[in-house]
Amino acid sequence: MPVKGQRLRFWAVPVLLLGWYLLLGARAAYLHLGDLAPRNRTEWTRRLPAARGFIRDRAGRPLAITQPGRRVFLDYSCLKPEHHVPEIASAVAELTGRDTDAVLLDFRSRRSKYMVQGISFDDRVLALVTNSARYSGVGLERVLRRQYPLGRCLSHVLGFVDRQQAGAAGIEQQYNRFLQGTDGFIDGTRDGVGREIRARRATTADPIDGAHVHLTLDQTLQLKAEQELAEGVAHAQAAGAQVIVQMVKTGEILVMAATPDFDPERYLEVPAVVWRNPNIGQVYDPGSTMKSVIVASALNEGLITPDSVFDVGHGSWHYGGHVLHDKVYGRVDVRTILKKSSNIGAAMIGLLLGNRRMECYLRGFGFGAPLGIDLPGEERGLLSPASRWAMVTPTRIAIGQGISVTALQMLNAYCTIANGGRLMRPYVVSKVVSPRGEKILENSPKVIGRPIRPAVAAQVREMLVSVTEEGTGRRAAIEGYTIAGKTGTAQQVVDGAYSQTDYWASFVGFVPAEDPVFGMIVIIDRPRGLRTGGAVSAPVFSRLALVVARYLELPVTVPADAEQETL
């Protein structure tokens, strides 16, 4: 019979061993399955950035893209002692556009294990991490960055994004909620060396890329317009210039250019005032281009006809304690008032119209309020209520002084005349499309007013043709097409008084006159030497209008001699 002590000794070892293993197992299970405090695991969330949507022109060509790049950073702790630091710094500097000495300074300062040097879009940057025989201490992160492949072209319309890739001006700002998309994320766990424990991933949300915005503008015409503006400014030694081309029947904007402009990728290198789109954000005195609007209004009221005659005297007219000068003399009809741009004639028509009706028609043509274009920063212009006008005010507004308008407002008014009296809402975005091709938003032509009757519009169109054929706008004429338009020359207000040296020189018109397809306005700011709209703006209009007419394949309305064709 076994001794009692023998049984105890026999069972003690296995029981102790078993107990020990059970304890280890329980502890292992607890570590593996238990909900432990963060000190034992690393909770981790990784953001998956969404790609910002593209901005495209009306033909689908990209104007603003999202380009994948690599953020380059220095980590001194990973630097191998056998590697040559100046060589690494030089390579980093070359690929990020930084100064080599600055990179060296960062390496040697050892301030941080994450010193960002810049973003590179060059694939050679991969060698900094793959070529471990020569390089170390450098890390790369994938990033998405906004790029504008056309550089300064369309800068005022496109705008730019800030450092957080959010829209801060132009279309980027106005349509930011469509363009920005929704970032995704990964909720997971990392091990002790920072690698994700994939099996422990809690949540994955894929990023939703931004929608694409399609503009009504045409890249080819825009580039050509900017070239013409640059030449016009250089020729006139002017401070700046603007041009807009708009489709008459729909209100779509084909071209919107201005100079000085800027590079959207380097917007901080210019003063903030340059970011402003002068075509909608800057007001100017329209000068004689306002006469057409006043004449159209008076015709619509039945107060005058194209054959009505006015005696404009001998070049000066006293009214309301002020003198108005003119270069037209004697008895002239309304056609001649427009053709020769008679100040006194226009002032008399303005008086005939009366304050209340004049204000009503001006607002009916879209002046004094934003037109509602889908761009930020549109100015309303300056048009005070008729109740506050002085006695002389209607005579001055009739010749385009005492009222300030934007280039878009003036062009839109002329397009109204061209469009049978229908005032269209201007717009630059035709549609917004999701990355999968679904239409999210679509703009369509919209009539926002009818200030004059179609018959009156036709009468004014006919009168405006004579401006370019026999009047002040002869330099705006183009081969093969009839132009209807008006010149404008207005003094700028400097220190509260009209300047004798600073002028706005403008020309606004539409092509072809018989059945207008597009309207265009050209404004030159502070030309030197020749200062009138007919001398400075009309030639720019002529060159650009010919390009636009041919690009749109408009049928010629005036047969041209093929042997004499020049561009």
Next chain:
Amino acid sequence: MKRNRKKRVHASLMPTRWVSVLLLVVGFSIAYVLLDSTCGSLSERIRALEAEQEDIAFKLRREQNRWGLMTTTEQIDLALNRHGLNMLLPRGDQVVRLDAAPGGVYRPRDQFANR
């Protein structure tokens, strides 16, 4: 008293029930560890494939951008200059347009159809 009788030692081992339970627990534990190890290696593979997918998506986007930018006006102008082609826009009466067959030819100027 009988001599040379074999002594039989009556020892009681662990009860069968307890052994069975123990073996079951050990078996499940080993199976769990093996499965967990397999999951771990699979998840590592998935992570590697995800990284590869990100890399491919990165390259795809770059390539799409590169192709998209080849048709900008500036690029076309550069190409024309490289080949010594000096082209002008034709007059409207110099353009001959063929009528499209039903469901046929692409008209690049359709974008202006509303004028």
